[in-house]
Amino acid sequence: MTESETKEHVESEDRRSFMKKGALATGALALGLGSAGSASAQGRNVLVYTYDYHPNVEFRVVNSLEKSTTVRLLEKPGGGNVSEISQPDNYNGYIIRYLLGGGGGGQGQITTFMFAEGVSLSQGDTRRFSGSASVFSSTLNLLSTNLEGSGGGGMTTTSSGNSSSS
Secondary structure, eight states: OOHHHHHHHHHHHHHHHHHHHHHHHHHHHHTTOOOOTTOOOOTTEEEEEGGGOOTTOOEEEEEEOOHHHHHHHTBOTTSOBOTTOSOGGGOEEEEEEEEOSSGGGSTTEEEEEEEESSOOOOTTOEEEEEEEEEEEETTTTEEEEEEEETTSOSOOOOOTTOOOOO
């Protein structure tokens, strides 16, 4: 690459990054989410990407993420901690899939990640995000919200003492 091409490439990436941040900020404001950068994800709070937050829509836990993957996803791009998360290894990461209908053929489904500290979920568990959320980290584009049981009740988590069929 020539120096001119390199400069254009860097400027293009900077512009894209700027545009993404602007779009996310606009989206957060449109959702009515104020800035709450110091929110904490303790106990019943979970983290989800802003663009994958669908309140009151049932989702299923597909699988858990490896700890190293969870840590990488909760760090700044290129490495390093964000101010809101000093110990990303304290979080459990999950792959979740929204159940939007369309049968089992994969239509109408959104798959994304969710992160939780002090919440343990198992493959196949179904939950929903509450209707209220706040911006947790604008750097990582994460919202903080609560989990609700799939039956529309309050917060439920699975523990190691759950019964299983043998």
